[in-house]
Each structure stands twice: as structure tokens, then as C-alpha cells.
């Protein structure tokens with residue numbers, strides 16, 4: 001799946017699981033964590049970026065092009081150690097990314113900023129990086145510096161509207177990274193066996209595109225990455241994410257007020 005498609009599917013799945021805003025009289029999300037609207041929106045921003053994290057093993061992915069030489073070096077190293085669609089595309093990696101989010105989000109450090117006052121450093125860094133990745137993948141803004149500035153501004157706004165980095169932060173990272181795995185699972189190449197590093201390989205006569213000789217599994221409903229079906233699915237997901245996000249924001253004037261007053 002392509003970077004932008006991963007990002008939008010992360011946002012859409014987050015809205016489906018965490019959102020609760022009604023659209024045309026119908027409830028559009030499962031409200032799994034009973035979050036307030038500001039936390040739902042903040043989580044959507046994080047899930048959008050987190051949905052790109054598994055491709056940290058790909059030297060030409062969005063994440064590689066995000067931070068100049070540093071991110072290029074990181075992705076090249078991960079790629080040479082783990083290979084593409086290897087370790088970082090496993091349930092174990094989802095756990096690791098989520099654990100990292102718990103650690104960074106829970107950092108016991110606060111910075112004092114003019115106007116904004118005290119802000120939690122860890123969540124601002126985490127949200128800022130996720131937002132920068134997401135905006136770049138969705139081509140909201142381009143260039144070397146601009147996505148990072150948008151990321152920082154958004155992270156500061158989120159620190160104001162959702163000052164407590166509770167369950168929504170690690171949950172959004174988990175949802176984003178898990179959605180990436182599902183997205184790749186739906187393409188021909190698939191992902192590593194779910195219990196990786198314990199891999200069950202099929203005997204030759206049972207090997208198929210669904211369970212490959214390498215042990216990789218796929219449910220290739222979308223065909224090859226970047227297919228017309230992938231575009232179609234992601235167009236629908238974009239519509240869903242946009243409508244539910246707008247409904248969450250405009251159904252809750254408090255979110256709008258908090259964002260406006262933080263500027």
C-alpha cells in the first residue's frame with residue numbers, strides 16, 4: 001500500500017474505533033475508549049502518522065524522506081537488518097511501537113512556554129513527529145521544513161485541547177500501526193506470519209498466494225500495491241474520515257474554541 005493510503009486508512013480506522021459523532025442521525029464510530037471530541041481529533045492526527053511507522057524499513061518511504069540524512073540513515077539501517085516488510089510489519093512491532101508511545105507520552109517533563117504556559121514535553125514531541133509524517137504523506141504540505149512546523153504547531157494546539165495524554169495517545173499509535181499491517185496484508189506481497197519471529201511455513205503443496213513458502217500471509221483483495229482497487233478503497237476511506245472528523249469538530253464547539261484560542 002502507498003504511503004498516503006496508509007495514512008488515510010489509519011485516520012479512518014481510528015475514527016471508526018474511537019469516534020462517536022453522529023452523521024445524518026447515525027452513529028459512525030464504536031467509541032471504544034469513551035474519549036471526548038478533542039481526544040478523538042488528537043488521536044486521529046497521531047494515528048495518521050503512526051500508520052506510516054512500519055515502513056521505517058523502506059529507504060524510499062515517506063518516513064525516510066522526512067528528516068533528511070538522519071531518517072534516510074535510519075531507514076537504510078533498518079532495511080538492511082530487517083528487510084522490507086520484515087520485523088517492523090509484525091504484531092511484535094505494533095507492541096514495540098505502542099510501548100514506545102507509552103514511554104515517550106509518559107515522560108515526566110513539562111516545558112514552560114509563553115502564552116501557552118506549561119506543556120507536557122513527551123506528548124508534544126510524539127504528536128509533533130506523527131503529525132509531520134502524516135501531513136507529508138497526505139501531501140497537505142511539502143518541503144523539508146514545513147511538515148515539521150505544521151507538526152509542532154499541531155502538537156502545541158493538541159497540548160492545549162487535550163492536555164492529558166491518556167489512553168488516546170498509545171491507542172492511536174497501536175491503531176495506526178495495526179492498520180498499516182492490515183493494509184499491506186490486503187496486497188499481494190502480504191506481511192510476515194502473525195506469530196513472527198515464530199514462523200510456520202507451509203509444505204510446498206500447501207503454499208499459495210495466501211500462505212507463501214516464506215511463511216508470509218496475504219489476503220490480496222486489493223491486488224498489487226497502488227492498484228485501482230486500493231485507490232477506490234482509499235477514496236471511500238478519505239470521505240469517511242473527512243465526514244466523521246468534521247462532525248466531531250463541529251458537533252463540539254468546545255474543540256473549535258480551544259483550537260482558536262490557542263493561536
Ligand SMILES: [Zn+2]
Nearest residue numbers: 054055089184
Ligand atoms: Zn508497509
